[in-house]
Amino acid sequence: MNYEKKSLEMRAKHKGKLEVRLKIPLDNNEDLSVAYTPGVAAPCVEIAKNPELAYKYTIKANSVAVMTDGSAVLGLGNIGGLAGLPVMEGKCALFKKFADIDAFPICLDTQDPDEIVKTIKYLAPSFGGINLEDIAAPKCFYIEEKLKEEISIPLFHDDQHGTAIVILAGLLNALKVVGKDLRTARIVIAGAGAAGIATARLLLHEGAANIILTDRKGLIYEGRDDLNLYKERIAKLTNRQMLKGDLAEAMKGADVLIGVSHAHIADHSMVKTMNKDAIVFAMANPTPEIMPEEALRGGAKIIATGRSDYPNQINNVLAFPGVFRGLLDSRARYVTDAMKVAAVHALSALVKNPTPEKIIPGVFDKDIAKVVADAVKKAGK
């Protein structure tokens, strides 16, 4: 199947993937008087008196802005906001398909963190939530921190938190299969960008105590003199043995390798040095950090990727539709750690009897978004 060709043809035919549709009739003067003037004045007056009523009378109840500055699109890098539009449209399509959310793509013509913060703040009123996408680290962390105090709707950077949720959900089941414990497992995270750092944080929150992160320059340790603020912070909580060296060094004796690096960086000989019953999550797309065949050759017991053509597809679409459904329905103002963890456990529990080839639900399994949404809502109470 040539997905590239089909993708271009399909998009050229439809000019994208989304359309805006009416939920009300608009066929005569009376309809017009209700939908537009003079009828439209009534909800305006009500909302001016009580802003909360926007959730009762407008699309705000169900709308999400899917926003990017195009600084880190897929594995393509910094291609700019406009060129990221197909990804944002695709994301919006997934929001609708899996959680009936009305999402609209907003691609920014600025990559300055402070201008991005201001722009998101300024356009927040018509949305019920903001999904950030494909914004490079470390500025994605900065933008998220700044906006927490600036807007009254939830903000979720999917490359961070969506990825962290689905990885941890799969990992909990994988550890169960091999009879290991998250608190004692030695976990190597290859990649210290948005996904790597957010995954490390969520694993720490859930009790993991032996994590090592790596970036292009090798292992991250406290005091390494080229770390940005966010790597510095995570360095204080990981690699307490202060190991130095490269990924191969870190993998020796590891129980888990989590690749979130956008690069093909490991081979079977490195997997061979891992602990017995090794777990390998190679999330880089479309080419994983190590191909499943190669990881198997190195003796890995459980392998997961982001791809649909191998078992154990760990895909963010398992998380973000349900997470936002829960956020919107409970009118949450923030995404809390408790909500993320609730989503993790909800996803894990959907696989009743995990096996090496089945540690995570399938993308098209029924009711996933609903189950995740319910968990998020409950955790927010």
Added chain:
Amino acid sequence: MNYEKKSLEMRAKHKGKLEVRLKIPLDNNEDLSVAYTPGVAAPCVEIAKNPELAYKYTIKANSVAVMTDGSAVLGLGNIGGLAGLPVMEGKCALFKKFADIDAFPICLDTQDPDEIVKTIKYLAPSFGGINLEDIAAPKCFYIEEKLKEEISIPLFHDDQHGTAIVILAGLLNALKVVGKDLRTARIVIAGAGAAGIATARLLLHEGAANIILTDRKGLIYEGRDDLNLYKERIAKLTNRQMLKGDLAEAMKGADVLIGVSHAHIADHSMVKTMNKDAIVFAMANPTPEIMPEEALRGGAKIIATGRSDYPNQINNVLAFPGVFRGLLDSRARYVTDAMKVAAVHALSALVKNPTPEKIIPGVFDKDIAKVVADAVKKAGK
């Protein structure tokens, strides 16, 4: 008919008026691989190489942002961006209904002109056009001027240009009915906000030579010491007799009164002082500057309002859907005076034999948007 009640009920039932829908299937892994990863990378790469291809592969080809800062919503005044959302949603519904355009409401959480300019510039990439709405004068003029050089998609402030187009379209037919000439008719425009100034400009462009504008302080004349920059500019081109006084003064001997003031300000005795076969357009909504019965009592020959319950409803929906359809289809970068005038004449010509009770097409007449779009496209060539 209680439109207020029905409007609130309808909106509470549907949570607004719009939804986002998929134009593509998304039912299995193969669909997912085309719509999202890995297929989605192909159009991103193409657009990164050639930004024009966004019009081929994405929603940009057909999307319009309907934006407000909520500083001048309907006749309600400055109620803020969020409270203006029902109006923006309604506008988006009209865009879809009349011109199959995918419009999305963006309500701003800032009323600072420079911040509005920056925000619009930053979020332009995913849209094919920007429709500004309910932004107070004079900052609406400033924002429009600033953005002309900043974005590569057309920007149209409907309160200015949409209103000017439909008024002039109706006026041309009204003048035809009474056998008067635009170039010599004495025209009073009550209201010197967005609509008043834009209407004056378009009338001047089409040859009107005897226009007087009024605002709350009375007649506008060159040198009046309380005029803003935009009133100063229009004062140099209108009221060449330098008349001073109030609206009643201006109406004496006038052929046409155009009310765009948001206030009930004229009575039959003032209409009585107008020239024979007086034309009265009282556009304030929902309460016109003078009620049609009162204008008739004063001897007016042709009366138009913005209301659907009287003859000659002059409604912006006659113009903006077709204007944007034309702009999008021809991928115009600016809205030119030639395009506006083409829309005017296209609308006028749709009424084959104008009469005092029929100077403008009905909102639901067939093919209006198509005819306007074709005229705009032709004028842009």
